Amino acid sequence: MTADRTVRMFDGGSGELTALAQSPTALEAVRLAKRYRGTWALRDCTLSVPAGRVVALVGPNGAGKSTFLHLFAGLITPTRGSVRVFGEPVGQRAAALARVAFLAQDKPLYDGFTVAEMLRFGHHLNPGWDDALARQRLAELDIPLNRKIGKLSGGQQAQVALTIAVAKRPDLLVMDEPLANLDPVARHDVMRSLMAAVAETQLTVVLSSHVVSDLTNACDWLVVLNRGQVQISGEVDELLATHRMLSGPAELADGMAARMPVISDSRSERQADLLARTGPGTPLHDPRWTASGVSLEELVLAYLRRPDATSLPRPTLTIS
């Protein structure tokens, strides 16, 4: 492993981890692991995300994204480690359940219920239910209250499911592939109404996707899961600012690569393109090299191809 691993300084510590950051921590996982029948879906995941973020959880199929989200939603319990939401352990207590809303991948709703009955369901099962908000959202979306759920289009069902999650008035909204199985128009509409809800309610949102481009505009925090481990966790702007595509003569590439962590390295006979973590403002002294910015997609792809490379925040966590 590379020097990147030095940030994983808590490996030896078994003590509680506390956040030193100014804003409260919304999501906190410490050495989180989950095993299903002998296979580890998640291994040793430690991360901490401040409140008020829209977090993109990205990773290839089978990386453990759903498991990760189910753990935060309290649907499953970890095999090892701990999950906290706003400092409180996740679990089967009404108060803990009330803070987190979850939108499962298939956006399950009771097909035989009318939209109004689904709202009644939300009302009966959530003390903090905001009925006015729910009705207003559905009115704006032109979804008739007396229609059966099974008769709605896929996009409308997704909107009803999202409405129920938002009207619960949670502090954290967890969504597993919210845009999967939606046509492009519905994708756009769901994303837009999600962002409107975020702006109104100061929600912290985690949403997963295996398509990075779905999330680029909406999210300000990126978590990349790969093979059951956290590969990247950081602010999107900071990640983009600290990674550069360096292009220069192939014969000088080894020398350049020795000076900084290189995530991807593609060389032709003459030219080398290195995607490297340069740190903010690292100057390029050599005029034969040019540095250009990278897109989030390029960055994610480069990391996913190098499962041993990690980019985790400089410790905002310490052992107390």
Added chain:
Amino acid sequence: MLWLTWRQHRMQVLVTTVLLAVLGAVLLINGAGAADFAAQNAPATDCVADTPVCSAYLVEMNERIRSVGELLGWLPLLAPAMIGAFWGAPLLAREFEQGTHQLTWTQSVTRRRWLAAKIVGLGAAVTLGGLALAGIVEPWLAAFDVPPYNVDRFDMRWFRVVGIVPAAWWLSAFVLGMAAGTLFRRTLPAMAVTLAVCALAFFGLLRAPSSYATPERVVQATVMDDPEPDDSLYVDSYWIDRGGVKFTSQERALALAGSCGTDETTKKYAKCSFSHGYRQVTEFHPADRFWQFQWTEAGILLIPALALGGVAVRRTLRPRI
């Protein structure tokens, strides 16, 4: 929470209520007719002798009770199977199948409370349904119980449609269906298994009640008309010799063929066989064991069902997908 349970399962509740109401109406019409007939035609005195009035009355009452009784005879098999398959099996299996458990379990209600509302709410409804069935059958049977016609609740035709046994069957089948649902997590396999287990239990227990206690024995050394008291549950009758060795009637007939003749229907033949030292034994359960037997059968059903239900509840509450 109860609203959600009602909204999700109102179809089952309504259909069951309607079917019970229809059955109630049929029994009411049939029972009222029988009561009318009995009031007008019942012979004033007990029919010791086979008079035409007596036998006409008995035949007519028998005909009236048989027509509806055959219908009722299917209920101990069909009703629990339907309750298990349509109330129990979909209860959790449908949630798992459609993924709606992920929706409901992430609202602000704990899984424990959600499950309690479902099981207690519907379990109570199912139990009430079973008791209601017994409640409408009892007065119908009472309408026929006009001497000399005798209706015996201990009779295996009625034992499973009166008292608490229907409620025990219904509740056990409901819990069984629920447990199958948590095991398979899919509605159809859960329904199929529930139906199969209900049928097995029905046929397995069909003749079981006579062994719920040691039967009483009457040993006849003289000719008696009716050795077992009224309303008791007949178990068996056989012959023994002086040494107490059990004989089948064929063996006895063979042994007596020389001295007593072969016409076994006459009293003379019986007297002859008694005089040769043979004794007739009748085994039966007296009528006052009715409730003991009802509770025994309820226990046989409910103890394993509730244990299975406990396992299913634990499985469901354990936080895993």
